[in-house]
Amino acid sequence: MPELPEVESVRRSLLPIVGARVERVAVRTRRSLVVPGDPPGGFSRARGDVKPRPVPRGALLDGATIKRLDRHGKQLAIGSGDGRALLIHLGMTGRVEIRDSPRAQTHDHVVWALADGRRVVFNDARRFGGVWALPDTAALHARWNALGPDALTIDASDLRERLRRSARPIKAALLDQAVLAGVGNIYADESLHAARIHPARLASSIRADDAERLAGAIRRILQAAVDAGGSTLRDGTYSDASGAAGSYATRHAAYGRAGEPCTRCDVTLVSDVIAQRTSVWCPRCQRAPRCV
Numbered sequence: 001m002p003e004l005p006e007v008e009s010v011r012r013s014l015l016p017i018v019g020a021r022v023e024r025v026a027v028r029t030r031r032s033l034v035v036p037g038d039p040p041g042g043f044s045r046a047r048g049d050v051k052p053r054p055v056p057r058g059a060l061l062d063g064a065t066i067k068r069l070d071r072h073g074k075q076l077a078i079g080s081g082d083g084r085a086l087l088i089h090l091g092m093t094g095r096v097e098i099r100d101s102p103r104a105q106t107h108d109h110v111v112w113a114l115a116d117g118r119r120v121v122f123n124d125a126r127r128f129g130g131v132w133a134l135p136d137t138a139a140l141h142a143r144w145n146a147l148g149p150d151a152l153t154i155d156a157s158d159l160r161e162r163l164r165r166s167a168r169p170i171k172a173a174l175l176d177q178a179v180l181a182g183v184g185n186i187y188a189d190e191s192l193h194a195a196r197i198h199p200a201r202l203a204s205s206i207r208a209d210d211a212e213r214l215a216g217a218i219r220r221i222l223q224a225a226v227d228a229g230g231s232t233l234r235d236g237t238y239s240d241a242s243g244a245a246g247s248y249a250t251r252h253a254a255y256g257r258a259g260e261p262c263t264r265c266d267v268t269l270v271s272d273v274i275a276q277r278t279s280v281w282c283p284r285c286q287r288a289p290r291c292v
């Protein structure tokens with residue numbers, strides 16, 4: 001599942017479309033879209049047999065020139081000069097690709113044909129992702145203000161304040177996008193391992209020195225992963241808009257390494273389900289809390 005480094009890599013690889021004009025938009029899967037007037041969450045989550053309405057002209061930036069590419073946490077926004085924006089969630093398997101060929105592929109849901117002949121495609125095999133058409137910058141800010149601060153620049157005192165209010169294990173709090181935006185299962189395990197914090201420890205028990213180590217680890221690991229183009233796992237699901245894979249998976253110290261030796265102390269890493277997600281940690285470097 002794409003997390004902050006993967007979404008940032010997609011954003012950077014989309015920069016070549018800034019300045020391009022969208023000539024027309026083809027909607028192949030209406031349920032992958034949410035436009036103003038749709039039920040909250042869109043038709044894919046609406047109850048019963050609701051017939052999706054047609055997409056209003058211009059809502060998907062048809063006729064507009066692409067001026068901005070922004071990101072907050074795991075969300076990407078493609079914006080025009082007049083404030084309209086497309087908010088994209090990649091979900092589990094979502095991709096945004098720039099293609100030279102007009103040939104459609106399986107799971108292409110929305111296709112933006114640019115005036116210069118290129119295509120920008122939203123493709124999503126498992127369809128947990130989607131595209132939200134936002135009418136103005138206020139709508140985008142409202143959504144992003146409901147999320148926590150972007151994890152790439154989180155500072156220790158802000159992180160500690162946010163964790164202190166949580167009665168959950170720290171792993172669950174880090175995965176909560178309203179607490180901190182951008183961290184998912186991979187980078188939560190990597191950051192907790194680097195900061196020597198057990199994933200089941202209560203978030204509210206984090207002291208100032210723990211928060212300092214954890215915030216530093218989150219920033220350092222996310223930045224290194226961005227520099228490496230993100231983590232493409234063995235399933236090969238993730239790649240950026242140009243089709244390039246990321247190489248950070250070769251540097252994972254905890255995620256996906258249960259049963260292998262800790263890179264720091266050589267003790268065998270263990271795993272269990274915490275916060276409904278498989279979590280991997282070192283039983284020596286990340287000591288268990290006294291009560292869980």
Ligand SMILES: [Zn+2]
Nearest residue numbers: 262265282285
């Ligand atoms: Zn260790």
